[in-house]
Amino acid sequence: xxxxxxxxxxxxxxxxxxxxxxxxxxxxxxxxxxxxxxxxxxxxxxxxxxxxxxxxxxxxxxxxxxxxxxxxxxxxxxxxxxxxxxxxxxxxxxxxxxxxxxxxxxxxxxxxxxxxxxxxxxxxxxxxxxxxxxxxxxxxxxxxxxxxxxxxxxxxxxxxxxxxxxxxxxxxxxxxxxxxxxxxxxxxxxxxxxxxxxxxxxxxxxxxxxxxxxxxx
Amino acid sequence: xxxxxxxxxxxxxxxxxxxxxxxxxxxxxxxxxxxxxxxxxxxxxxxxxxxxxxxxxxxxxxxxxxxxxxxxxxxxxxxxxxxxxxxxxxxxxxxxxxxxxxxxxxxxxxxxxxxxxxxxxxxxxxxxxxxxxxxxxxxxxxxxxxxxxxxxxxxxxxxxxxxxxxxxxxxxxxxxxxxxxxxxxxxxxxxxxxxxxxxxxxxxxxxxxxxxxxxxx
Numbered sequence: 001x002x003x004x005x006x007x008x009x010x011x012x013x014x015x016x017x018x019x020x021x022x023x024x025x026x027x028x029x030x031x032x033x034x035x036x037x038x039x040x041x042x043x044x045x046x047x048x049x050x051x052x053x054x055x056x057x058x059x060x061x062x063x064x065x066x067x068x069x070x071x072x073x074x075x076x077x078x079x080x081x082x083x084x085x086x087x088x089x090x091x092x093x094x095x096x097x098x099x100x101x102x103x104x105x106x107x108x109x110x111x112x113x114x115x116x117x118x119x120x121x122x123x124x125x126x127x128x129x130x131x132x133x134x135x136x137x138x139x140x141x142x143x144x145x146x147x148x149x150x151x152x153x154x155x156x157x158x159x160x161x162x163x164x165x166x167x168x169x170x171x172x173x174x175x176x177x178x179x180x181x182x183x184x185x186x187x188x189x190x191x192x193x194x195x196x197x198x199x200x201x202x203x204x205x206x207x208x209x210x211x212x213x214x215x216x217x
Numbered sequence: 218x219x220x221x222x223x224x225x226x227x228x229x230x231x232x233x234x235x236x237x238x239x240x241x242x243x244x245x246x247x248x249x250x251x252x253x254x255x256x257x258x259x260x261x262x263x264x265x266x267x268x269x270x271x272x273x274x275x276x277x278x279x280x281x282x283x284x285x286x287x288x289x290x291x292x293x294x295x296x297x298x299x300x301x302x303x304x305x306x307x308x309x310x311x312x313x314x315x316x317x318x319x320x321x322x323x324x325x326x327x328x329x330x331x332x333x334x335x336x337x338x339x340x341x342x343x344x345x346x347x348x349x350x351x352x353x354x355x356x357x358x359x360x361x362x363x364x365x366x367x368x369x370x371x372x373x374x375x376x377x378x379x380x381x382x383x384x385x386x387x388x389x390x391x392x393x394x395x396x397x398x399x400x401x402x403x404x405x406x407x408x409x410x411x412x413x414x415x416x417x418x419x420x421x422x423x424x425x426x427x428x429x430x431x432x433x434x
Contacts, residue, residue, distance in 0.1 A: 067317040067322075070311075070314040097282060104317075128334075
């Protein structure tokens with residue numbers, strides 16, 4: 001299949017999809033959009049590719065699919081190896097719970113379009129973003145403790161769900177640069193920081209990180 | 218399995234789970250929480266059941282699972298019939314895209330805790346909620362047109378993905394009372410209204426609607 005990814009280097013959701021494609025070792029063409037310049041609002045992109053004019057958008061044999069959750073689940077069903085979701089149904093439910101704590105519970109409340117609606121004053125934007133990032137990461141850290149308790153403490157790390165990196169990590173880690181940028185106290189989240197360090201040590205995570213896709217000009 | 222649902226009668230995400238349980242014809246015990254009275258912030262509920270202190274929370278043999286997407290996907294994998302997601306992998310991707318347009322793209326921006334952070338003044342709260350509801354439903358309506366185009370116009374309705382009601386409808390329909398409450402012009406969304414009417418005509422949707430769970434005292 002021909003895969004074309006429309007993405008923005010700094011977008012956390014774009015990083016999720018770049019990372020998943022790297023883990024699945026799938027070749028893809030890059031179409032970089034600069035959302036700060038409004039390139040995602042062009043008539044061509046709005047009309048054809050993305051109903052909410054969001055990156056990322058994965059074109060699959062010419063058919064545009066948005067929403068990173070839908071993209072990752074489609075990749076998993078189409079290219080099952082290596083797995084991004086646990087095999088065990090209960091752990092898969094836990095994985096999807098963690099994914100949504102980021103995707104629905106955290107990211108939407110601190111993205112660019114919402115910050116623009118809150119204020120054009122940096123301190124007010126930062127306070128708003130930090131509030132929701134702190135709340136989302138608190139929920140995530142708490143969920144990790146619940147899950148570790150279910151599984152026995154010995155198997156709690158290093159990744160979100162134990163020894164195997166999963167979709168939960170792919171959603172968590174790209175959120176964390178924003179948390180630091182807005183001054184969230186990461187010392188409150190030791191398990192999150194452990195999972196982040198374990199992910200950043202892997203090739204697929206590092207090679208798809210925002211700084212690797214930042215335009216040089 | 219013993220299923221206990223912690224829910225709030227008026228919460229759209231609670232309706233999603235009540236509806237899915239009804240479609241699967243699963244027996245469940247009801248634990249009603251009043252989030253306006255802060256019952257979801259009690260130490261017992263925060264500590265044991267829900268990391269972000271959100272309803273709904275489905276207790277499955279005593280294990281608490283939050284996030285309605287994770288709950289519906291778990292129900293689907295554990296009790297596959299009747300199916301809430303299409304069998305075809307591409308249509309399943311489209312279904313999950315629609316689910317996330319509501320779950321991540323719309324609902325989080327207009328829920329109670331966010332409105333409380335925006336303003337205590339009704340007009341300001343309403344304008345904020347209407348803005349994001351209108352944007353989310355515009356994206357959903359646009360996605361329905363894209364999907365109908367892929368499938369051929371003859372099979373575009375009545376439900377979001379055609380003849381079969383799916384998880385997409387289960388996320389869409391509970392969002393619409395809020396859209397009306399905040400004055401969104403629903404005449405702009407004819408396909409959404411068609412899908413809503415088709416869903417409301419079904420037993421499982423109507424019997425799980427908020428008004429059926431509103432406390433009588």
